[in-house]
């Protein structure tokens with residue numbers, strides 16, 4: 001079905017090099033899901049629907065490169081422990097509830113609705129070990145029009161009994177999940193070994209084979225917390241680092257791969273990080289809440305490592321990637337001031353670039369308004385917080401909105417050229 005729109009609004013984006021591109025009162029022409037042009041004069045087309053969003057700030061849709069849909073119900077709760085205690089005390093028991101499809105249905109509806117009204121247009125999502133409820137989440141996202149990777153989580157060791165799979169059953173259910181996802185358009189499966197402590201050597205090897213044979217992407221966690229790192233070392237004594245443990249099991253690139261956190265990667269695995277298939281999901285809010293540390297985002301940038309931002313709910317408290325942007329800036333300042341003065345803090349623009357084009361690269365290149373790009377965008381009403389200042393640039397308006405009203409529902413949203421609202 002052919003569809004075309006001309007949108008009149010104030011457009012802000014960064015270019016491929018991360019420079020700001022401001023287009024006040026301009027016209028975006030979208031046709032068949034893709035950007036055709038962004039111009040200061042109205043394009044002369046007769047078959048396009050005109051959307052008058054004058055005065056609204058339109059930005060490329062943002063990518064949440066790491067989020068646990070199955071943890072959304074307890075966001076904002078239980079923040080007094082570190083990772084391993086938090087997983088055992090709160091996270092695993094909560095995730096076990098998703099065996100019940102009625103609980104999963106209620107919870108995933110809430111998650112999908114809130115994600116829909118956020119500034120996120122693309123997401124890489126962890127569900128739980130449960131195939132049926134993970135499929136339900138995928139269906140809700142597909143119906144909502146969000147473009148996402150959804151992972152049925154694999155775990156066959158070191159969890160509570162009610163959240164532990166038989167190893168072979170874990171593989172079979174992953175294959176079955178992939179098969180059932182084959183007719184989905186916008187939501188795709190992603191291989192999701194939770195992290196090294198949750199998966200036996202055999203399971204990791206099998207999952208690597210599935211990913212490579214089918215060309216499926218992978219997501220997992222890496223070097224988030226010091227106790228976790230020591231545990232991985234004791235589980236895999238032959239590995240020289242945590243990343244090397246994934247590498248030895250065939251889970252280090254070859255297919256696009258997201259590794260969440262990488263707080264300790266600069267010291268432990270600098271050489272391994274420069275793999276073009278590996279994307280770091282930087283999750284500053286979660287790293288703060290779980291006292292994990294501060295990931296060296298500037299070091300990743302300087303070393304050409306792919307990076308996007310993640311909410312990591314419920315380690316993170318909010319789905320807002322606008323909040324993740326300002327959190328990334330804040331923690332980079334603390335790291336620079338308190339930890340390592342070699343790496344200057346991120347600017348607002350840099351953090352925005354990471355959240356838009358950085359994470360968007362995992363989805364084949366979204367996060368801007370370049371000609372031919374899939375048209376993902378959101379409209380923000382930054383008049384919700386008043387100011388007497390009249391001459392703010394578009395970048396300043398966005399910065400102010402991100403700091404003051406990051407969870408404000410977006411006013412309009414388009415994904416792949418489809419207007420969701």
Ligand code: GUN
Nearest residue numbers: 091194195221286312315
């Ligand atoms: N490492 C393994 N599982 C998890 C999880 O659910 N959240 C976070 N933040 N780290 C993890």
Ligand code: FE
Nearest residue numbers: 068221260312
């Ligand atoms: Fe996580």
